[in-house]
Amino acid sequence: MTADLAPGPSGETAPAPAPPPRPRGDVAATMYREYLLLTRNRTNLLLAITPSAVYLLLFATSLSRLVGDVRYEGRxxxxxxxxxxxxxxxxxxxxxxxxxxSLFQERLGRMDVELWSYPLRRGSYVAGKLLVSTLLILLQSLAALGVSLLVFTFRWPPSHWVSVLCGIAVASMAFNGLYLLLATLFKDFQRFSVTINVLAPTLLFASPSFYPAAQMAPLLRWLSWANPVTYGIRCIRDGALFGFGAAWPWMLILLGIAAVAWVLIGRSLMARAREI
Known part of the structure; x- marks a missing residue:
């Protein structure tokens, strides 16, 4: 193979400069960095686990005995x-x-500037952040499911458990995408923190979460159809009670939400990298 030639200063041909080598292992390195970023902050992990533990304690001690049985989809x-x-x-x-x-931690600590000072492919950065954060959400959701099994007794068939696990995985991708996308739209951390702390309970309680849709106010019932939490709950709930045949339409909706969110996040993070 002959090297490409380029005209020199005196008109002579000289070998063209070789392209810079593509970095290797940057995806794995980015994923490891994201893992450390998300797990070393004990406060964030505690805030992610505590609400679910409190809810489970309340349901185990009081609400499950108070409410008793409910009718859902004729059952x-x-x-x-x-x-x-x-x-x-x-x-x-x-x-x-x-x-x-974690996105704001990078910006406030100027870690994003340090990242792009290295030969790091932008696609590797985006892929590492999305994959590790989704995996963390998935693991914490599975941990919450494990605690639920210790507190309650469910007699779901094995095929229904497969549907539940698939629903949890798909919902984790969707909500990780939505929250990361929201984080890219804010430049002030205080506004993001206030918005996210107001938005989470609003999304949760403006959906058929702890009460059937038939018992919701008419306005809330209509608004719940624009609420992505509704589809996440229906996906897991229908998978647990009726199996994959009832859950797959909700899985497709969540996959669509995840795909759109991930594409928009990638573009937003790429644009942010070009600005630095």
Missing amino acids: VISYPEFAVPALLLSSMLAAATTAGT
């Missing part, structure tokens, strides 16, 4: 079976807040 089920999907969504929202906060 009478125990209240814990109805409410646990909402508790899992609560855990997801708390963990997604941690992922969104």
Whole structure:
């Protein structure tokens, strides 16, 4: 193979400069860095776990005995079976807040400037952040499910458990994408923190989370269809009670939300990198 030639200062041909080598292992290095960023802050982890633990304690001691059974889609089920999907969504929202906060930690500490001082591909940075934050949300949601199994007794068939796990994975991707996208739209951390702390309970309680849709006020019932938490809860709840056949339409909606959010996040982070 012959090297490309370029005209020199005196008209002579000289070898063209070789392109810079592509960095290797930058995806793995970015994922490891994101893992440390998301897990070393004990305060964020505590804030992500505490709300779900409190909710589970309340349901185990009082609310499950107070409410008893509920009717859902023509079937009478125990209240814990109805409410646990909402508790899992609560855990997801708390963990997604941690992922969104990590973006501001980078900006405030000027870590983003240090990142782009190295030969790091922008696509590797985006992929590492999305993959690790989604995995963290997924693991915390599974931990909340494990605690629920210690507190309550569910008699779901094995195929329904597969549907629940698939629903948790898809919902984790969707809500991680939505919260990271929201974080890219804010430049002030205080505004982001206030917005996210108001938005999370609003999304949770403006959906058929702890009460059936039929018992919601008409306005809230209509608004719940524009609430992504509704689809996450329906996906996990229908998968647990009726299996994959009832859950797959909600999974497709969540996958669509995740795909759109991830594309927008990638563009936003790329634009941010070019500004630095």
